[in-house]
Amino acid sequence: MGLFIAQLLTGLANAATLFLVASGLSLIFGVTRIVNFAHGSFYMLGAFIGYSLMQVLPGAIGFWASVLLTGVLVGLIGVIVEVLVLRPVYKAPELFQLVATFGVILVIQDLALMVWGAEDLLGPRAPGLKGVVRIMDEPIPLYDLALIAITPFVLFALWYLIARTRVGVLVRAATQDREMVAALGVNQSWLFTGVFFLGAALAGLGGAIQLPKGGADLLMDFNILAAIFVVVVIGGMGSLPGAYIAAVLISVLNVFGVTYLPQSTLVLMYIVMAIVLTVRPYGLLGREEVVGEHGQVGEPERPIKPASTKARVLVGILLLCLFALPLAGSHFLLILTTDIIIFCLFAASLHFLLGLGGLVSFGHAAYFGGGAYVAGLLVVHVNAPMELAFVLAPLGAGLAAFIIGWLCLRLTGVYFAMLTLALAQLLWSLVFQWDEFTGGDDGLVDIWPAEWLSQANSYFYFTVVVGVGGILLLRHVAHSPFGYALRASRDSQRQAEATGINTKRVQWMAFTLAGTLAGVAGALFIFSKGSVFPNELEITKSFDGLIVVFLGGVKTLSGGVVGAASLELVKDYLTRLEYWRLALGLLIIVVVVLAPHGIVGSLRKLRERLSGRAEDDVSTVTSSATATANLQSPESER
Amino acid sequence: MSETAPVVLKVEGLSKSFGGIHAVSDVHFELARGELLALIGPNGAGKTTCFNMLMGQLKPSSGNVYLHGEKITGQKPRRIWRKGVGRTFQITGTYPSMTVIENIQMALISHHRRLFSLGPHATRLYREQAMQLLELVGMPEQAERACAILAYGDLKRLELAIALSHEPTLLLMDEPTAGMAPRERIALMQLTADIVQKRNISVLFTEHDMDVVFAHAHRLMVLNRGELIANGTVEEIRNDAVVQEVYLGGGNLFAEGDTHA
Numbered sequence: 001m002g003l004f005i006a007q008l009l010t011g012l013a014n015a016a017t018l019f020l021v022a023s024g025l026s027l028i029f030g031v032t033r034i035v036n037f038a039h040g041s042f043y044m045l046g047a048f049i050g051y052s053l054m055q056v057l058p059g060a061i062g063f064w065a066s067v068l069l070t071g072v073l074v075g076l077i078g079v080i081v082e083v084l085v086l087r088p089v090y091k092a093p094e095l096f097q098l099v100a101t102f103g104v105i106l107v108i109q110d111l112a113l114m115v116w117g118a119e120d121l122l123g124p125r126a127p128g129l130k131g132v133v134r135i136m137d138e139p140i141p142l143y144d145l146a147l148i149a150i151t152p153f154v155l156f157a158l159w160y161l162i163a164r165t166r167v168g169v170l171v172r173a174a175t176q177d178r179e180m181v182a183a184l185g186v187n188q189s190w191l192f193t194g195v196f197f198l199g200a201a202l203a204g205l206g207g208a209i210q211l212p213k214g215g216a217d218l219l220m221d222f223n224i225l226a227a228i229f230v231v232v233v234i235g236g237m238g239s240l241p242g243a244y245i246a247a248v249l250i251s252v253l254n255v256f257g258v259t260y261l262p263q264s265t266l267v268l269m270y271i272v273m274a275i276v277l278t279v280r281p282y283g284l285l286g287r288e289e290v291v292g293e294h295g296q297v298g299e300p301e302r303p304i305k306p307a308s309t310k311a312r313v314l315v316g317i318l319l320l321c322l323f324a325l326p327l328a329g330s331h332f333l334l335i336l337t338t339d340i341i342i343f344c345l346f347a348a349s350l351h352f353l354l355g356l357g358g359l360v361s362f363g364h365a366a367y368f369g370g371g372a373y374v375a376g377l378l379v380v381h382v383n384a385p386m387e388l389a390f391v392l393a394p395l396g397a398g399l400a401a402f403i404i405g406w407l408c409l410r411l412t413g414v415y416f417a418m419l420t421l422a423l424a425q426l427l428w429s430l431v432f433q434w435d436e437f438t439g440g441d442d443g444l445v446d447i448w449p450a451e452w453l454s455q456a457n458s459y460f461y462f463t464v465v466v467g468v469g470g471i472l473l474l475r476h477v478a479h480s481p482f483g484y485a486l487r488a489s490r491d492s493q494r495q496a497e498a499t500g501i502n503t504k505r506v507q508w509m510a511f512t513l514a515g516t517l518a519g520v521a522g523a524l525f526i527f528s529k530g531s532v533f534p535n536e537l538e539i540t541k542s543f544d545g546l547i548v549v550f551l552g553g554v555k556t557l558s559g560g561v562v563g564a565a566s567l568e569l570v571k572d573y574l575t576r577l578e579y580w581r582l583a584l585g586l587l588i589i590v591v592v593v594l595a596p597h598g599i600v601g602s603l604r605k606l607r608e609r610l611s612g613r614a615e616d617d618v619s620t621v622t623s624s625a626t627a628t629a630n631l632q633s634p635e636s637e638r
Numbered sequence: 639m640s641e642t643a644p645v646v647l648k649v650e651g652l653s654k655s656f657g658g659i660h661a662v663s664d665v666h667f668e669l670a671r672g673e674l675l676a677l678i679g680p681n682g683a684g685k686t687t688c689f690n691m692l693m694g695q696l697k698p699s700s701g702n703v704y705l706h707g708e709k710i711t712g713q714k715p716r717r718i719w720r721k722g723v724g725r726t727f728q729i730t731g732t733y734p735s736m737t738v739i740e741n742i743q744m745a746l747i748s749h750h751r752r753l754f755s756l757g758p759h760a761t762r763l764y765r766e767q768a769m770q771l772l773e774l775v776g777m778p779e780q781a782e783r784a785c786a787i788l789a790y791g792d793l794k795r796l797e798l799a800i801a802l803s804h805e806p807t808l809l810l811m812d813e814p815t816a817g818m819a820p821r822e823r824i825a826l827m828q829l830t831a832d833i834v835q836k837r838n839i840s841v842l843f844t845e846h847d848m849d850v851v852f853a854h855a856h857r858l859m860v861l862n863r864g865e866l867i868a869n870g871t872v873e874e875i876r877n878d879a880v881v882q883e884v885y886l887g888g889g890n891l892f893a894e895g896d897t898h899a
Contacts, residue, residue: 495731
């Protein structure tokens with residue numbers, strides 16, 4: 001019983017940090033509709049800045065002053081990010097801001113590395129709260145009790161701010177209808193900035209306040225990201241009390257998990273989330289999101305056309321170049337090109353889902369890594385021949401997508417995105433923690449292609465045929481009746497359903513197809529590398545896919561492939577630098593700001609402007625008839 | 639309409655409450671083949687709610703809807719559509735990322751049950767039929783334009799073409815002329831009336847513009863606070879005391895010759 005109480009208290013104390021960070025994320029999303037991937041980075045900065053401040057400010061007063069000051073400083077950093085990076089792209093197509101926040105993650109990672117070094121920092125203990133009290137014979141740190149006591153006050157203060165003050169009224173109004181708030185004379189950009197300050201400050205506070213229990217290291221940003229997404233989704237988007245309950249639930253469960261189910265601590269969180277969302281699709285205290293028209297903000301996508309002769313010739317030449325590449329004799333070039341083709345296929349499959357389907361999946365790596373693992377497990381455990389493994393890998397990935405797609409498509413918008421993320425992380429944690437079967441952290445190694453493909457050249461040709469074939473297949477499907485039905489379901493679900501289209505089923509099949517082709521990419525990957533590790537189905541891999549699809553251009557058919565090829569090439573060069581993350585992050589931010597329609601979209605616009613062809617340009621029309629993205633504006637259809 | 643024309647749509651005791659609010663209560667009516675029936679009423683009378691229940695977007699709290707004698711209450715919109723019911727929306731729902739003609743082809747593809755086909759090039763399917771529909775609503779020259787850049791009146795006409803694509807026997811039009819210029823309104827309803835006559839289909843529509851209603855409807859129903867308070871010919875409705883009370887607070891705006899178009 002004593003142990004039980006002690007664990008409950010530890011869980012409650014851990015919930016403090018989780019709640020602070022998650023409530024910031026929830027606030028920022030609620031008002032700006034930006035899913036702030038960089039939120040974990042603000043949390044990490046909070047830890048580092050708090051650590052430094054605590055070194056110079058002495059005593060108990062110094063400690064708590066440091067915590068508060070950290071909040072303010074991180075809030076100000078949030079303001080800088082908002083003004084410099086996000087403000088220029090608020091008008092960009094839906095979710096494009098994700099890419100910008102991802103650039104911010106990279107920049108902050110390297111800046112933190114420069115300032116604080118690579119060593120993990122052990123947090124100082126809180127002066128005056130270093131001791132323990134014994135409750136039923138179990139030692140409970142005083143600091144834990146302090147955290148447990150403080151959190152409800154923070155919750156109350158936030159609730160008061162949102163529910164009872166004028167600022168709160170504006171924030172809530174902006175959450176519901178930003179345009180109306182702007183029309184009523186509220187300076188929207190400063191409201192956004194203010195909310196960003198508050199959200200980032202909360203993350204910073206969270207980072208500082210956990211120092212005595214943890215510390216500061218460079219992996220904190222991604223480590224907390226998935227957890228706060230889960231908390232926000234379980235609690236219900238935009239609900240502060242919901243976030244608190246969810247934070248407590250997850251933290252307590254985690255503590256008990258460590259004791260009773262040490263093998264499955266990571267999985268537990270995602271299972272809870274899946275259960276909650278099955279029973280309450282909009283979270284514990286969330287409200288139902290009214291389904292809007294999918295996928296379109298700002299100017300709509302242009303009608304697609306079959307490739308022109310010029311484009312076909314161009315692709316033909318490119319293919320010839322690919323086939324001639326081994327003649328160049330550079331082993332390195334072959335490996336790089338193989339990597340690029342595989343990544344392009346992965347990106348194309350995500351683009352199919354995201355661009356044509358309007359279905360924003362945050363967990364697409366599950367099918368890429370899933371495909372790779374299916375092949376790897378077959379080879380390692382049953383000694384399957386490469387050919388068999390290669391065929392079954394996409395089928396396995398497709399089956400995973402079939403099941404996960406069915407679960408996720410019951411939800412829409414950001415809930416859909418979050419659930420795809422959570423279920424992908426569920427798969428990842430399974431792979432990561434099920435050592436005996438999957439090799440866990442050590443991955444699966446020594447998985448090589450069959451004899452007839454064992455030459456570097458032959459596997460390269462194999463990759464070109466399968467990879468490019470997959471990409472062309474996706475393009476073919478985009479033009480097929482099914483591809484049209486998918487776009488119709490995205491453009492106007494209402495009209496589609498009213499003309500006989502079972503939109504959910506169309507989307508489900510698209511999800512499965514995209515997963516299957518990601519699985520093909522995964523199979524190509526594992527046999528080219530000879531090994532696979534859990535990070536191939538982790539959150540960062542999914543984000544990589546999202547970044548290139550957005551960078552390339554969501555509303556253009558070739559966006560995914562172009563984005564993937566560009567980024568992979570650039571990355572290959574940049575990663576030779578010491579602070580490559582900083583360089584890459586800055587580059588991404590610059591591209592985001594300069595080319596808000598993605599690379600392909602912006603190039604097309606440039607060409608049109610140069611040739612003076614603006615007639616019939618959809619951008620010249622106001623968006624009265626334009627559908628609104630379900631993620632950005634859930635209230636669009638009434 | 640002749641009394642002997644077969645009944646296409648029959649509505650019995652249709653009701654819908656949202657919480658404690660009775661949006662629609664106990665609505666009864668029948669719609670005969672080839673009939674153009676207008677459903678009018680003040681804002682918030684429950685017209686759109688009624689429509690959404692007929693087409694399956696909303697489940698009724700009670701009551702039944704019969705199409706050609708078959709009960710279709712509470713079925714999904716796409717099922718009802720497959721039974722030969724077309725609808726247009728108060729706020730147009732089209733596919734902005736497609737061309738005008740592709741919008742119609744999409745409905746035709748659905749009608750021919752080829753939604754899951756992975757065959758090549760959807761744009762080549764059913765083009766001629768789609769073109770004929772575009773000609774029917776008088777916008778063939780716009781076929782290749784992006785749907786996103788259409789004027790609102792054209793969107794309404796496009797929606798009509800989409801709704802007609804599977805040769806429905808019943809057309810439900812929710813405020814077909816909302817947001818259009820007076821001249822456009824008359825033209826669109828004239829077009830609809832012609833099509834109805836040519837194809838002998840039935841139409842139920844809601845409308846605010848009394849000129850449009852009186853010019854084209856064969857019969858009128860008046861909805862007020864969710865209840866059907868009158869049902870009859872144009873003449874009968876004009877002279878109905880209750881309707882005048884509801885609409886005009888006793889004044890007489892329905893006097894003959896009172897047009898402002």
